[in-house]
Every structure is written in C-alpha cells, then in structure tokens.
Amino acid sequence: MDPHLQFEEKNDNIHTQIFDLLLKMDIDGNPAPNLAKSWTRLNERTVQFKLRTGVTFHNGEACDARAVKFSIERNISSKTNSPSYHVLSSIERVDVIDSYTFNIVTKHPDGILLNRLCVAGYVVPPGYIRNVGNTGFEKHPIGTGPFRFSKWIRGSELVLERSAAYWGSPPDVGRIVFSFADSRRRVDLLLNGKVDMITDFDPQSISSIEENGFKTIKEPSFSAVTINFNLIKKGSPFQSKKVRKAFNHAVNMDELIAKVKMGYGIRRATLGVPGEFGYNPYIKPYSYNPERAIELLRQAGYEKGLTVSLLVDDTFGGASNPVALELKRQLTKVGVNLVVKGGNGAMLLVESRRKANAPPFQADLFMRTCPDAMAHIIFREGIVVYDSKSPWSLVNCPNLDRLLSKIIHTIDPGKQQKLCYELERMVHEECLSLFAYQEIKLYAMPYSINYEPHVTGMLNLSEAKVIGD
Structure with missing residues (x-):
C-alpha cells in the first residue's frame, strides 16, 4: 500500500x-x-x-x-x-x-x-515514515486523501473509512470495502448483495445484471488494450517490419470487438485515444486483409508459418483471456500458431530490464490493459511502452527515442502537439504494436448509487453519492 x-x-x-x-x-x-x-x-x-x-x-x-x-x-x-x-x-x-x-x-x-x-x-x-519505516508504512498507510486506512486482509479485502479531517468536500460514502475477486466472481458478489459496485466485468453479464435490477454504465476511457511486439528479444521474428505489419492485417479487430467484447471497445490505429493531448485523428487502422498478411509473412521468410508466444498479464485474465483466445483463432488462418500463456508480465518485464542477472523477457508478444492517467499521448507511447529507457519497453528505436526527447523538451503546447502527431505517425508506420482497441469501461451498481466515471478510468469514490437510505 x-x-x-x-x-x-x-x-x-x-x-x-x-x-x-x-x-x-x-x-x-x-x-x-x-x-x-x-x-x-x-x-x-x-x-x-x-x-x-x-x-x-x-x-x-x-x-x-x-x-x-x-x-x-x-x-x-x-x-x-x-x-x-x-x-x-x-x-x-x-x-x-x-x-x-x-x-x-x-x-x-x-x-x-x-x-x-x-x-x-x-x-x-x-x-510517520521515519518513525515506522517503509515496512510499517506499507502495512498501515497514512495519507491526506478522503479516506483513511482501517483494515487489510491480504487477498481478501481492504477497508477504508471516511476521513473527518479531509481538506476537500467530505465524501458522501462513510466506508469503502474493496473486495478482491476475478471478473466472473465480481458479478456474483453484486447480484448477491455482497458488494455495491463492480468494474471491468465480462460484458456478456450485462443483460443478467440489468435484469436483476442493477444499472450499468458504459463509458469510453483513456484506457487501451496494448499488444506489444518484443523487438529486443534475440532472433525475434518481430524485428521484421513485414511480420509486424502482417499481424496487423491478419486480425479482424472489428469482429473481435463485436464477438468478444460485445461491441464495448473502439478500434484504434495506434495506442492513442481521442481526448489525450497529442492524439492524431487522421491515422486510420490497418485494413483486415489476410491475403496481404500471408504475402508479407512469405516475403519475410515465413511462407510455412511460424509459432510465437503471447503472454497475457494476470490482471487481464491470463491464459484464459477471451481476447487472446480469439487472436489465436484468427491468426491460425494465416499460418500463425499463437501460444497463449498467463503470468505477472509487468513484473517479469521490469525485472528483466532492471535486475542484474535476471533472465530476459521471453514472450514474443505481451498483452495487457494500460490506462493513461496522464492524459497525454506520450504516457503510453513514450514513458510506458516505447521509450527504450522505460522499464516496461520491448522496443529499442533510436529515431523514436529522439522524437520522444524532443516532445518532452518542448514547452510550447502548439509545437508539442505537432511533434505528437509525428510520433503517432511513426508508431503506426513502424507497426510497433498489434494495434487493438480503446476500452469502454463497464460499471454496475444499484440505482441508489450515483457515480460519474472519470475520463481516465480511475476510480474517484469520494465523488460517489448514495441516494436515500
């Protein structure tokens, strides 16, 4: 904590x-x-x-x-x-x-x-930290926020109480209990009255939730699904731009969104989304063209197909993630055998970049959701995903690094905006990811709770209101 x-x-x-x-x-x-x-x-x-x-x-x-x-x-x-x-x-x-x-x-x-x-x-x-040390602080955190720490049962629940000394408007909610459960169990907890709000659940549960008298909110957010190619792995097939481009042509992302996400996703041409500073609205997604994908793979030396591994972060459902399984099904049509695995990918990636003697990150692709609390295109496309100095990056592209540095060093918003457009074009033209979709965040709760989601997708529970008793 x-x-x-x-x-x-x-x-x-x-x-x-x-x-x-x-x-x-x-x-x-x-x-x-x-x-x-x-x-x-x-x-x-x-x-x-x-x-x-x-x-x-x-x-x-x-x-x-x-x-x-x-x-x-x-x-x-x-x-x-x-x-x-x-x-x-x-x-x-x-x-x-x-x-x-x-x-x-x-x-x-x-x-x-x-x-x-x-x-x-x-x-x-x-x-306080000097008194109790880092371990004591982690076990019993103290902040200035609207809620204070009360109790933590690891792996089960975390309890927060409204802070009477909060400097801002006092929250309407007096107590928050965070319950930790997978996406399927969350729905059961809501329907059985064990929790009052859930997020990030299977969209196929929406009808059941609404039929049981709960309201749902579907809100586009600054969160995007990132499927990133490992360009720093020795011998990676994705070091070839033709292979990266082939994968983008091989996946029918519109079909995937309709089938797996029930339409609750918005296809994007890069990792950027509308509303972020620097988002380039003029770039269009790669067309679904499996014949072109097969030809590009042939040109890259993979006329007989290839096998690659996809690591899905456990926070995004791991090996059983339905998006990953649909990707596997679609890629089979162009001769790609996608081996889907689950794990704490973010931790493995950071350790491989920052720990001495740590094994290299072995997966050929890495998939997870990535929110943008910074509301700036450079967060996902720079600080987190593509900057070669980032602990989460699987890319080493000197030209891109130079452009990222130029963007950061530019204080004038107008000039910075133009450079961000250039960044978006470079990311798209180099096919640095298998570009997927912007998340439409899902929320469910009783009608007695009034909550307006934030554009970043982060929870601001101090703004939730309880209507009546």
Missing part, C-alpha cells in the same frame, strides 16, 4: 482514495489544482508551486513543502527502486521556499511536468 512502490491500475484505484497527488486531471483531461493550488513557470527548468494551507495527514502531521520534497526525492531515489521512477525521472531537485511554496527544478526543459505530477506526484508523511 505504498504509492511509491507500486505502479498498477488496480493499486492506484486504492491509493487515490488514501493519498493525494500534487495535481489531478480535470474532466477534460487537463492538469488541475489538487494539493498544489497554483503554479508558475519561472524559467525553462523551474516551476514554482503553492500548496493549500492547513492540510494534514490522517495522523495530524502537516502536509507542507518539506513533505513534498521528501516525497518526490523518495520516489526518484535509487534506494527506493520505485517502479514509477521513470515517470518523474526528469526532476533534478525540489527547493523549499517556505512552508507552502516549493520549486521543482528539472534536468532539462520539461513540457509534460504537470502531467507527470498527475500520475506519480503522491505526497506521503515524512515524520
């Missing part, structure tokens, strides 16, 4: 109830005040922030500029080994000006600093 030691959507949905970020995304996907109430760019490398006054952590400790300095330095320290280090890696230092004023100085001009702070700018209590 330490926000500096975890970087997964399911964990962040809990973190954002207990902790606050320096900035947050507004309803339109723009950086907005949160713990930091205002900011001013002093020069190309320095931004000055003003904190809200009077904010305290759940234990009464002051949330001030020193806490911000401690939090950011803790996150980017090599001793912490934070999985979100890469998100804040442009920060050189934090200078405390007074109790509620601080400057963030970056190593170079950073045009996405504010977006970074919306993702990884969690503020934690320095005094």
